Amino acid sequence: MSKNTVSNRFRTVDVDEYDENKFVDEEDGGENQLGPDEAEVDSLIRQGNLMEALQAVLKNPPINTKNQNVKDCAEGLVLKVLSAFKSSDVEKGVQSLDKNGVDLLMKYIYKGFETPSDNSSAVLLQWHEKALSAGGVGCIVRVLTARKTV
Amino acid sequence: VKRGRGIWRSVWEIFPLSSSNFAFSSLSPSDSDSAPVPQRRACHAAGRSLSGELLLSGGGAPQQARGGGPVSPCVSVCVRDSVCFRVFDHVNAIPFRSSKELLLQPVIISRNDKEKVLIEGSINSVRVSIAVKQADEIEKILCHKFMRFMMMRAENFFILRRKPVEGYDISFLITNFHTEQMYKHKLVDFVIHFMEEIDKEISEMKLSVNARARIVAEEFLKNF
Numbered sequence: 409m410s411k412n413t414v415s416n417r418f419r420t421v422d423v424d425e426y427d428e429n430k431f432v433d434e435e436d437g438g439e440n441q442l443g444p445d446e447a448e449v450d451s452l453i454r455q456g457n458l459m460e461a462l463q464a465v466l467k468n469p470p471i472n473t474k475n476q477n478v479k480d481c482a483e484g485l486v487l488k489v490l491s492a493f494k495s496s497d498v499e500k501g502v503q504s505l506d507k508n509g510v511d512l513l514m515k516y517i518y519k520g521f522e523t524p525s526d527n528s529s530a531v532l533l534q535w536h537e538k539a540l541s542a543g544g545v546g547c548i549v550r551v552l553t554a555r556k557t558v
Numbered sequence: 559v560k561r562g563r564g565i566w567r568s569v570w571e572i573f574p575l576s577s578s579n580f581a582f583s584s585l586s587p588s589d590s591d592s593a594p595v596p597q598r599r600a601c602h603a604a605g606r607s608l609s610g611e612l613l614l615s616g617g618g619a620p621q622q623a624r625g626g627g628p629v630s631p632c633v634s635v636c637v638r639d640s641v642c643f644r645v646f647d648h649v650n651a652i653p654f655r656s657s658k659e660l661l662l663q664p665v666i667i668s669r670n671d672k673e674k675v676l677i678e679g680s681i682n683s684v685r686v687s688i689a690v691k692q693a694d695e696i697e698k699i700l701c702h703k704f705m706r707f708m709m710m711r712a713e714n715f716f717i718l719r720r721k722p723v724e725g726y727d728i729s730f731l732i733t734n735f736h737t738e739q740m741y742k743h744k745l746v747d748f749v750i751h752f753m754e755e756i757d758k759e760i761s762e763m764k765l766s767v768n769a770r771a772r773i774v775a776e777e778f779l780k781n782f
Contacts, residue, residue: 524668552662
């Protein structure tokens with residue numbers, strides 16, 4: 409008889425861990441992603457240059473960081489910029505973004521829905537509609553299937 | 559039973575086959591079924607343009623301008639996207655959560671902090687949970703009872719869950735089996751319709767409760 413039948417430690421081994429095809433999330437280093445620059449964005453908002461503010465706030469998205477604070481900060485900033493836009497300018501704002509920008513915007517919009525404050529949902533719904541017409545259904549699917557959220 | 563009738567009628571519409579294999583065959587399907595469907599579709603198409611005005615006018619008023627407008631296209635697109643699934647496993651991926659790669663990001667769409675819709679998708683199913691607006695005690699009670707009424711009959715409802723997800727009032731679980739038997743677009747339309755109707759139903763019920771209470775009180779006090 410083989411030696412294995414004596415001990416039964418093999419019963420407690422988690423076989424799934426050793427499966428070659430096991431899906432592991434890629435964890436690349438995100439330590440240097442600090443999120444959009446707060447000072448820059450604030451100054452742009454105060455100047456009234458909302459298009460630039462939008463571009464600036466969508467730079468450096470904190471996608472890979474494990475630091476929740478950075479993500480929350482970024483989310484707050486984006487919400488500020490989005491609320492600062494007038495309703496008629498929303499469409500122009502969306503047009504000024506490229507495809508990746510629209511995807512990123514959509515991710516922030518859905519993130520913003522999770523913590524509704526006074527008027528944020530109405531603003532976000534407006535932006536959602538315009539972003540949808542620009543990005544199409546694929547944009548939403550990309551948000552749903554993204555493994556790394558903003 | 560008058561309450562919830564609008565919802566039952568649209569449940570019937572999901573099934574492509576005859577009403578014989580449907581539990582609620584007591585409802586006559588003949589009365590103007592074709593009317594609600596095109597109306598809703600037109601509403602969705604026009605919803606895009608409507609939503610602009612609705613948002614501008616309805617931002618402040620809490621009771622009247624409860625526009626299902628802006629939220630519905632939003633939710634419908636999301637649900638429609640997540641309803642594309644295939645047969646994978648007999649085990650529903652969402653409640654069991656065994657493998658990370660099978661799950662989509664959960665997405666919340668909210669109108670304010672009381673009303674929201676949570677959509678969790680996976681490779682073979684999607685769970686849609688709705689938090690209904692409940693402004694005062696009586697609406698809370700009515701909503702709770704109404705949801706309980708439906709959830710107790712969840713077996714006949716097919717896509718309803720017996721228990722809502724934490725923090726929400728009602729949950730639907732739509733699996734690949736359901737989409738094989740029922741029209742996908744109708745399922746999506748049903749969920750949207752449900753969301754829009756639920757507010758109306760609860761207001762109606764509240765009005766009728768108040769009216770009855772008034773009549774009863776009048777009759778009672780006539781003795782004095």
